[in-house]
Amino acid sequence: MKTYSMNQLERYPIYLKYFKELRDEGVEVVSSPRIAAKLGYSEEQVRKDLQNVSLEPGRPKKGRSVAQLIEDLETFLGYREQTVAVVLGVGHLGSALLNFPAFSEMGLSLQAGFDTDPAKIGTNVGGKPVYPMSRLGEVMQEIGASIAILTVPSALAQEAAVLATLGGAKAIWNFAPAQLEMPEGIIVENVNLASSLAVLTHRMSLAKDKGNR
Amino acid sequence: MKTYSMNQLERYPIYLKYFKELRDEGVEVVSSPRIAAKLGYSEEQVRKDLQNVSLEPGRPKKGRSVAQLIEDLETFLGYREQTVAVVLGVGHLGSALLNFPAFSEMGLSLQAGFDTDPAKIGTNVGGKPVYPMSRLGEVMQEIGASIAILTVPSALAQEAAVLATLGGAKAIWNFAPAQLEMPEGIIVENVNLASSLAVLTHRMSLAKDKGNR
Numbered sequence: 001m002k003t004y005s006m007n008q009l010e011r012y013p014i015y016l017k018y019f020k021e022l023r024d025e026g027v028e029v030v031s032s033p034r035i036a037a038k039l040g041y042s043e044e045q046v047r048k049d050l051q052n053v054s055l056e057p058g059r060p061k062k063g064r065s066v067a068q069l070i071e072d073l074e075t076f077l078g079y080r081e082q083t084v085a086v087v088l089g090v091g092h093l094g095s096a097l098l099n100f101p102a103f104s105e106m107g108l109s110l111q112a113g114f115d116t117d118p119a120k121i122g123t124n125v126g127g128k129p130v131y132p133m134s135r136l137g138e139v140m141q142e143i144g145a146s147i148a149i150l151t152v153p154s155a156l157a158q159e160a161a162v163l164a165t166l167g168g169a170k171a172i173w174n175f176a177p178a179q180l181e182m183p184e185g186i187i188v189e190n191v192n193l194a195s196s197l198a199v200l201t202h203r204m205s206l207a208k209d210k211g212n213r
Numbered sequence: 214m215k216t217y218s219m220n221q222l223e224r225y226p227i228y229l230k231y232f233k234e235l236r237d238e239g240v241e242v243v244s245s246p247r248i249a250a251k252l253g254y255s256e257e258q259v260r261k262d263l264q265n266v267s268l269e270p271g272r273p274k275k276g277r278s279v280a281q282l283i284e285d286l287e288t289f290l291g292y293r294e295q296t297v298a299v300v301l302g303v304g305h306l307g308s309a310l311l312n313f314p315a316f317s318e319m320g321l322s323l324q325a326g327f328d329t330d331p332a333k334i335g336t337n338v339g340g341k342p343v344y345p346m347s348r349l350g351e352v353m354q355e356i357g358a359s360i361a362i363l364t365v366p367s368a369l370a371q372e373a374a375v376l377a378t379l380g381g382a383k384a385i386w387n388f389a390p391a392q393l394e395m396p397e398g399i400i401v402e403n404v405n406l407a408s409s410l411a412v413l414t415h416r417m418s419l420a421k422d423k424g425n426r
Contacts, residue, residue: 009415013407017367017390039392078414092309099305102390106410147413154230171417173410177230177315179252187420189413193404194226197319197386200360200402201291202222204384207400 008049013106014039015049016073022066031063082109084145085173088160089152090115090130093175097149098126111143133163140167147171154178161188221262226319227252228262229286235279244276295322297358298386301373302365303328303343306388310362311339324356346376353380360384367391374401 018038022030032050036043053076054069074080082104087094090113097103098113113130115121121132131139140148148164150157150172157178164172171187174180180188231251235243245263249256266289267282287293295317300307303326310316311326326343328334334345344352353361361377363370363385370389377385384400387393393401 004415006412009412010405010408013390013405013411014392017407018392077411078418083414083417092312096305096309100406102407106407107414108410146417170420171413173413177226179227179231185420187413187416189409189416191404191406191409192223192226193313194230194315194319195223196402196404197321198226198290199219199222200384200386200400201296201320202217203400203402204296204359205291207383207398 002052004052008052011039011041011049012053012073012077016070016077016079019066019069019073023070028066029063030066030069034063077107079105079107081107083107083147084109084111084143085147085149086111086136086140086143086145086164087113087128087149087151088133088136088164089113089150089156089176090117090120090125091151091153094149094151095125097151097175098128100126108147110149111145112139114139133160136163137167140164140169145169147173150174150176150180152176215265217265221265224252224254224262225266225286225290229283229290229292232279232282232286236283241279242276243279243282247276290320292318292320294320296320296360297322297324297356298360298362299324299349299353299356299358299377300326300341300362300364301346301349301377302326302363302369302389303330303333303338304364304366307362307364308338310364310388311341313339321360323362324358325352327352346373349376350380353377353382358382360386363387363389363393365389 032043032046036046050064054072085108087098087110094113098110103110110128112128113125114133114136115130116133120130123130146169148169150160152160154176157174157176158180161172161180161182165182165186171189172180172182174188174190177192177194182188245256245259249259263277263282267285298321300311300323307326311323316323323341325341326338327346327349328343329346333343336343359382361382363373365373367389370387370391371393374385374393374395378395378399385393385395387401387403390405390407395401
């Protein structure tokens with residue numbers, strides 16, 4: 001089985017988005033140099049990335065079929081199947097995710113939210129029902145959810161994640177700023193805004209130092 | 214000047230969060246092995262990461278002062294100064310960010326939102342006023358904003374980012390799934406949920422293959 005670096009996996013949705021733009025503009029064939037120039041990657045990297053997901057070899061000087069690339073990437077990324085997911089914690093961020101229309105294009109079918117706040121339970125957010133946290137396991141099994149999206153406060157994150165695995169979650173997409181300790185075999189993918197901001201701030205301070213020199 | 218890898222920068226807020234938890238539990242001194250075990254990093258990496266931001270050397274067998282580590286990390290991460298930021302696009306995600314209380318602890322002072330929707334202009338979101346996009350440059354200069362947080366639809370992202378730099382933005386924190394082309398010297402940090410999801414999905418498919426073997 002091929003292996004993929006995390007950076008490489010992160011690039012694939014960016015390629016896909018660009019190829020869809022090309023398709024919408026009526027472009028049928030695209031070359032590695034053109035992709036590299038547009039996305040700011042090296043030509044070498046583009047060739048390697050695309051070879052890793054595409055069955056069709058690129059034709060030198062001619063380029064690759066945009067439609068084929070889209071199909072290969074969508075298949076590779078799992079966008080052509082739907083995985084059922086639930087959102088734990090229907091606060092501002094949880095509501096934003098439940099309202100995010102693009103997830104279904106990415107193969108993610110968000111079907112329910114869960115919260116402990118009686119004012120939220122029984123409402124609809126983004127067209128999805130909000131259930132009490134106490135019904136998590138039962139509802140997850142009923143709808144066959146395998147991904148739990150965690151947007152609870154960090155102090156509640158560990159407990160909510162454990163409840164989700166008891167309900168059948170195979171993966172936790174964790175937006176809470178907490179380090180989760182999960183049993184082996186449960187996948188945790190963190191989205192840490194503080195980490196992203198740390199990189200931004202540090203690059204700003206480097207730029208400032210450079211300007212002052 | 215010391216250099217820091219992106220992965221290293223991303224770890225610092227995670228260290229800081231843990232040290233604050235230790236402080237709140239009354240722990241005054243912490244050793245690298247304990248930190249490594251808790252956060253799942255190697256001891257070697259913990260030592261290297263902390264040496265890079267702390268003036269005080271760790272004392273072998275004794276460990277480091279938790280209070281000093283917190284001070285060093287907060288200073289390094291810029292959490293002890295406030296940088297003024299604005300949010301472009303007050304949809305679900307923009308509203309969630311304007312309502313996120315932890316940003317001020319991270320040195321980010323969110324002071325205004327901007328949108329083109331007349332129904333949103335003039336309202337308050339998370340206690341911050343929402344202005345029309347046409348007033349972006351003027352308001353940014355008035356409040357001294359140097360960071361623009363981009364939560365507009367991807368088709369509008371490039372234009373909004375350009376307007377923000379005209380208003381004085383030195384950095385764009387980009388939540389729109391779009392590749393921005395910015396003049397040299399403008400920092401762009403992307404938060405790409407599709408990329409994070411791609412990593413999650415791929416790790417799930419690997420785990421499934423392993424389970425089937």
